[in-house]
Structure formats: C-alpha cells, structure tokens
C-alpha cells in the first residue's frame with residue numbers, strides 16, 4: 001500500500017472507548033461502537049466527521065487512544081457480567097486500520113480483548129492491513145455470543161465490510177487522497193471471503209453525478225460481486241459545516257477544481273440542507289435496489 005499522506009499522530013488517554021448506541025442499528029449491525037483513533041488520515045474530501053456532530057469530540061489532527069485496551073477490559077467486563085452481548089462496530093468515525101496501526105497495534109489489542117469477552121464484531125475498513133488480524137477475527141467469529149435477534153440469521157460473530165464511494169481509480173484518487181485504492185480494497189475483500197468470512201461493500205457515500213448513475217452503480221456492484229461480496233449497501237452524500245476544513249467546504253472546492261460543471265446541479269439537490277433532496281434520495285434508492293436484484297445480491301447484511 002502506498003502511503004499518500006504522512007501520519008503525524010499524538011497519543012491521548014481516554015475515559016471511555018466503548019460507546020453504547022441508544023438504539024441497536026439494524027442497518028449497520030451495531031449495539032456498540034469503538035474508534036481506536038481520533039481523526040482519520042485517509043483524508044476523504046467528503047468525510048462526514050468534519051463539520052458534523054460525529055466529529056465534535058475529536059481532537060485536532062490524528063490521535064491514538066493509547067490506553068484504549070485497558071479501558072475496554074473494564075467496560076466489557078461490566079457488559080459481559082450483565083450479559084449485554086451485542087455487535088461492536090469498528091469504523092464509524094475513523095478507519096481502524098490506518099497506516100499508524102501497523103506499529104501501534106491498538107485495533108489488534110482491542111480485538112483480542114473482544115475475543116476474551118465473546119462479543120461479536122462488525123468491522124468496516126478500506127485497508128489491506130485487516131489481513132494481519134484475520135487470525136483473531138476468525139476466533140471471534142467462532143466464540144462470539146450472538147444477541148438473540150441474530151441467532152436464527154447467522155452462526156458467526158464477525159462481518160467484514162469495505163467502503164467505497166466509487167471503484168473508479170481516478171475518481172477515488174481525487175476524493176480519497178490518503179486511502180488505499182479501490183483495487184486494493186477489492187482484492188482485500190476477496191481474500192477475506194476466501195478465508196471464510198461474511199464480507200460486504202458499503203457504498204458510502206455515492207457522489208452525486210459522479211458515482212451515482214445507473215452505469216456507474218452497475219459497474220460498482222459487478223466489481224464487488226466479482227470480489228466475493230455477500231451484500232452491498234448504499235447511501236447518498238451528506239455535507240456538513242461552513243469552516244475551511246469542514247466537508248461541505250472541501251467538497252465544493254474539489255468539485256470546482258476538477259468538475260466545475262457539476263457545482264450548480266450538486267448545490268441544487270442540496271439546497272440549504274446537509275442531505276440531498278428527498279426526490280434524489282428516493283431515485284437513488286430505487287436504482288440501487290433494482291441493480292441489486294439484477295445481480296442477485298443482498299442490499300442489507302442479513
């Protein structure tokens with residue numbers, strides 16, 4: 001993997017690392033979430049954590065939560081004692097396999113603790129570094145205690161997802177300058193599938209007028225299916241904030257530079273909202289569901 005953005009990382013201590021969701025997220029399959037890092041060096045232009053509530057507790061730049069393993073032991077011990085088993089999601093506000101993880105191994109340590117307490121995991125990443133941890137993930141899959149609502153749906157406690165806004169290398173290079181290429185992600189997904197995992201692709205976000213067309217989506221679904229995806233999910237772009245580093249500002253700057261002809265029509269579907277119009281979202285959903293049917297692939301995890 002070529003490191004395109006230098007990772008300068010500070011080390012911080014946290015009081016909590018396991019976040020209990022208010023409601024279990026059926027779509028993302030999570031009762032809890034964990035982010036081993038604060039910030040994300042993959043530096044996607046559209047990253048929704050910049051300017052939204054999802055990033056409001058992040059420290060500036062990239063930080064590693066160095067005491068996360070000891071904090072997680074305490075938190076999972078309590079949850080396990082009360083038998084509050086549920087899927088733990090990695091990847092909601094940072095990628096768990098940033099380049100810095102290669103040396104720090106915080107995600108790996110957290111997975112070993114999760115294995116010890118028998119919790120299931122849904123891990124979302126863009127990085128081939130996940131291959132390093134397939135040994136632990138395999139054991140988590142076998143040992144995890146599943147929440148009751150999943151017992152008739154699956155017998156494994158691990159789902160591995162890979163996110164894409166496109167599978168086109170040129171577009172990805174513009175909008176995801178620090179992330180592993182789509183080709184690397186597809187190859188990694190295939191290797192995870194061949195190793196026996198349930199794998200899927202999350203198209204999040206699809207870029208308006210760039211990767212959301214019938215033709216582009218058709219190709220993306222073919223690409224992920226060819227590389228072993230058991231499911232695929234999709235959602236549209238969201239744009240937050242007015243500050244110089246917020247995703248809305250950065251997205252329009254990049255659009256002006258590379259696709260100036262799309263600025264007007266993109267602004268037209270967002271109007272003054274952080275999300276595109278309902279009509280746009282409904283048409284995107286309808287297109288996506290139809291293409292999933294065409295390729296006989298699930299449009300949800302279970």
Ligand code: SF4
Nearest residue numbers: 040042043044047094
């Ligand atoms: S990989 Fe995810 S968390 Fe990281 S910059 Fe990209 S969108 Fe943000």
